[in-house]
Amino acid sequence: MALCSVGRPLLLNTRNSLGCFFKQKQTFCSKANESQEEEIRKKLQLFPGGSIDLQKQESGIAVMTVNNPARMNAFSGSMMTELEERVCELENWTEGKGLIVRGAAGTFCSGSDLNAVRAISNPQDGMKMCMFMQKTLTRLLRLACYRLPLISVALVEGKALGGGAELTTACDFRLMTSDAVIQFVHKHMGLVPGWGGAARLVRIVGSQNALKLLAGVKKVDPDFGNEIGLADGILKVGEGDTLVNTERWLSQFTKGSAPVIRAVKKVVLSGRELALDEALTTERHAFGTVWGGPANLEALALKTKHK
Numbered sequence: 386m387a388l389c390s391v392g393r394p395l396l397l398n399t400r401n402s403l404g405c406f407f408k409q410k411q412t413f414c415s416k417a418n419e420s421q422e423e424e425i426r427k428k429l430q431l432f433p434g435g436s437i438d439l440q441k442q443e444s445g446i447a448v449m450t451v452n453n454p455a456r457m458n459a460f461s462g463s464m465m466t467e468l469e470e471r472v473c474e475l476e477n478w479t480e481g482k483g484l485i486v487r488g489a490a491g492t493f494c495s496g497s498d499l500n501a502v503r504a505i506s507n508p509q510d511g512m513k514m515c516m517f518m519q520k521t522l523t524r525l526l527r528l529a530c531y532r533l534p535l536i537s538v539a540l541v542e543g544k545a546l547g548g549g550a551e552l553t554t555a556c557d558f559r560l561m562t563s564d565a566v567i568q569f570v571h572k573h574m575g576l577v578p579g580w581g582g583a584a585r586l587v588r589i590v591g592s593q594n595a596l597k598l599l600a601g602v603k604k605v606d607p608d609f610g611n612e613i614g615l616a617d618g619i620l621k622v623g624e625g626d627t628l629v630n631t632e633r634w635l636s637q638f639t640k641g642s643a644p645v646i647r648a649v650k651k652v653v654l655s656g657r658e659l660a661l662d663e664a665l666t667t668e669r670h671a672f673g674t675v676w677g678g679p680a681n682l683e684a685l686a687l688k689t690k691h692k
C-alpha cells in the first residue's frame with residue numbers, strides 16, 4: 386500500500402468508502418498519465434523560486450506558508466511541485482488535526498508566476514500544469530478523506546489573486562483580515578480557473594455568486610466575502626497576532642477525538658460531493674468507525690449532558 390501518491394496512484398483498500406469513490410474518479414491513474422505527470426513535474430522544476438514551507442506543530446495544527454515575497458507569493462514551477470510534496474507529508478502526519486494555509490510577508494498569493502506561465506503558454510503544457518494543480522489541490526481539500534482528520538483554513542491577508550484565490554477554495558474555511566481581498570482575476574488574463582477553483586467556488590457560494598465573481602472579476606473584501614459565504618470570519622488588523630488568532634479560531638473545530646473529527650469531515654465532504662445513495666453509504670461506514678469507539682464510550686460513561 387503506497388503511503389504517498391507523488392509519482393504513483395494512491396492505493397486505497399476501503400470498499401464503498403469515500404476514498405474508494407475518489408480512487409475510481411482519480412484522473413492520474415494509468416501508467417500513461419503517471420508518465421505525463423512526471424514529465425510536467427520535471428518541466429515545472431525548470432522554473433525555480435520561492436518555497437512552500439510546512440511547520441507541523443505539537444498542537445496538531447500545521448502551518449503551510451506560500452513563500453515567494455519578491456513576487457507577491459506567486460507560484461513558481463518548483464513551488465507547484467513542492468506543494469505536492471507538502472500535501473504528501475500532511476497525508477502521512479498521523480498526529481495532525483488542522484492546517485492553516487497562508488502567504489509570507491502579509492499577503493496571501495498572487496496566483497501562478499507569470500514568468501513561468503509565459504514560458505509554458507502552449508496548450509499541452511498548460512493542460513498538464515492544470516491537471517497537476519487540480520490533483521494536488523483536490524488532495525489538499527480531501528486530506529481527511531484519505532486517512533487524516535485535518536480541517537483546513539486559509540488565512541487570507543493582503544491579496545489572493547488568480548490561482549491564489551483558487552487556493553483559498555481548497556481549504557475548508559477562509560478567514561480574511563480586514564484589509565484582505567480575494568479576486569478571481571482570470572478573465573482579465575484571458576483565462577478561467579483551471580486549478581479546480583471554479584468547481585469549488587460554485588459549491589461554496591452558489592452558481593449565481595460564482596458567476597458574478599468570475600465574469601465580473603469582482604473584488605471580494607471581507608464584508609462581501611461574509612455576505613456570500615466565501616469568508617468564514619474577519620480578523621481585525623492590529624488586534625493581536627493574526628496567526629495566533631487563526632489558530633485559536635481553528636481549534637474550536639480540531640479539539641476532541643481525532644477519529645471523530647475525521648468522521649465528521651468525511652460525512653460532510655461526501656454529503657457535498659457524492660450522489661445521495663453513495664453519501665448515505667459513506668455516512669453509515671463513518672458511523673461504524675465511531676459507534677462504540679473510545680470517545681463514544683467515554684461520553685456514555687460520563688453521562689454527558691448537553692446544556
Ligand SMILES: CCC(=O)SCCNC(=O)CCNC(=O)[C@H](O)C(C)(C)COP(=O)(O)OP(=O)(O)OC[C@H]1O[C@@H](n2cnc3c(N)ncnc32)[C@H](O)[C@@H]1OP(=O)(O)O
Nearest residue numbers: 455456457459495496497498499500546547548549570574
Ligand atoms: C492560475 C492563473 C493565474 O494565477 S494567472 C496570474 C494572476 N495574477 C496576476 O495576474 C497578478 C499580477 N500582479 C499584480 O496584479 C500586482 O503585482 C499585485 C499582486 C496586485 C501587487 O501589486 P503591487 O503591490 O503594486 O506590487 P508589484 O506589482 O510591484 O509587485 C511586486 C513584484 O511582484 C511581482 N509579481 C506580482 N505578481 C506576480 C505574479 N503573479 N507572477 C510574477 N511576478 C509577480 C511583480 O512583477 C513585482 O516584481 P518586480 O518588483 O517588478 O520585479
